[in-house]
Amino acid sequence: xxxxxxxxxxxxxxxxxxxxxxxxxxxxxxxxxxxxxxxxxxxxxxxxxxxxxxxxxxxxxxxxxxxxxxxxxxxxxxxxxxxxxxxxxxxxxxxxxxxxxxxxxxxxxxxxxxxxxxxxxxxxxxxxxxxxxxxxxxxxxxxxxxxxxxxxxxxxxxxxxxxxxxxxxxxxxxxxxxxxxxxxxxxxxxxxxxxxxxxxxxxxxxxxxxxxxxxxxxxxxxxxxxxxxxxxxxxxxxxxxxxxx
Numbered sequence: 001x002x003x004x005x006x007x008x009x010x011x012x013x014x015x016x017x018x019x020x021x022x023x024x025x026x027x028x029x030x031x032x033x034x035x036x037x038x039x040x041x042x043x044x045x046x047x048x049x050x051x052x053x054x055x056x057x058x059x060x061x062x063x064x065x066x067x068x069x070x071x072x073x074x075x076x077x078x079x080x081x082x083x084x085x086x087x088x089x090x091x092x093x094x095x096x097x098x099x100x101x102x103x104x105x106x107x108x109x110x111x112x113x114x115x116x117x118x119x120x121x122x123x124x125x126x127x128x129x130x131x132x133x134x135x136x137x138x139x140x141x142x143x144x145x146x147x148x149x150x151x152x153x154x155x156x157x158x159x160x161x162x163x164x165x166x167x168x169x170x171x172x173x174x175x176x177x178x179x180x181x182x183x184x185x186x187x188x189x190x191x192x193x194x195x196x197x198x199x200x201x202x203x204x205x206x207x208x209x210x211x212x213x214x215x216x217x218x219x220x221x222x223x224x225x226x227x228x229x230x231x232x233x234x235x236x237x238x239x240x241x242x243x244x245x
Contacts, residue, residue, distance in 0.1 A: 003067070003075035004032045006083065010041035013056065013194055014214030018235070020062070021101065021220050022087045026078055028100040029086070035075055036066040044134070044194060059195045061107045084234055091236035095220065105221055108202075115203040122164045126157055127204035129215035130171035145211060145229070147180050153208050153227055153244060154186070168204065170197045208244075 006023040009016045016039060027034035038057065045052040057063050069075060087094060095101065116125035130150055133143045154167055167186045169178065178188055189200060201207055201218035208227045209215035216235050219226045228241040237243060 001033050003035045003072050004030075004078050005035050005037045005069055005075055006078055007080055008037065008040055010043070012043045012213065013198070014212060014217045016042060017060065017217040018213050018220070019083075020060075021104070021217065022083055023078065024100040024104060025087050025094045025098055026083055028098055029094055034066065034100065035072060036062045036068045037077075038063070038068060046134075055195070059198075061110060065107045088233060088236045092239040095238050096240065101220070105223075108221060112199065115200045116166075116168075116205075124157075124161050124165045124205045125203070126154075126165060126167045126206040126208065127201045127218075128154065128167055128169050128208040129201055129210045129212060129218070130169060131210040131212040131214075132171050132173050132177070134172045141211070143211075149229070149244075150208065151180060154181075157206060157208075157227075158185070168200055170200055 004023070004027050006019055009019055020036075024034045026032075039053050042053055042056060049055070128150055130147075131143050131145070150169075157167075158165055163185075165185055167183075168189060169181055169186060170189045170192070171178065172191050175188065175190060178190070181188065189197065192200075198214065198218060201215055202222045204222065204224050206225045206227065207215065207219055207222050209219055209229055209231075211229055211231050213231075213235065216231055219228060219238070219241060226238070226241040227244050228237055229244050230237070
């Protein structure tokens, strides 16, 4: 068998996980075996934790379930543009038919508990990711989606499901920035740690994404309904995701 891996990245968790998942799709489509290249750098280590990347790799479960580049004699590295041009061209089909992603989702959930479990199947748990500027990433693009967009989606989902809903807002910034979201059926999760945030997004019955690779990669792993805001040509939509603009 032939092995492939992906190029190094040094940006945030969401972009790097998307890169990994795209690598799995590419390998599967070409009859190749995806191998893991250890993450060498990652943004958003707000506390300067020297063990940050190691914890992320443990959270993702990649080291224990995939061969690494140090364990095979020969492998090819798929460059960024060939990888994304291929996957984006037929993303929905590759994604929906993928056994590789199905297998990885089982790995991801190993030794993890889903966040929302009230014992009542009548309640719908909705995770809403609101991208806002942070100390490591002051890029405005994607962080400038107005509160009105998210409030509109919250209202729409309330109308659709009635009173049996509970919204969980995941974002960053001071609480006073989120006064409009104060409601009896809304729980704010502000500046929570990265892994807890991502687990909350993936666990939900419904995920409302932002223009962010963090919630995009969560959409690729969730079993829930996805309300998707267009993100760009490198983040294509699955046909099953509900497009919102």
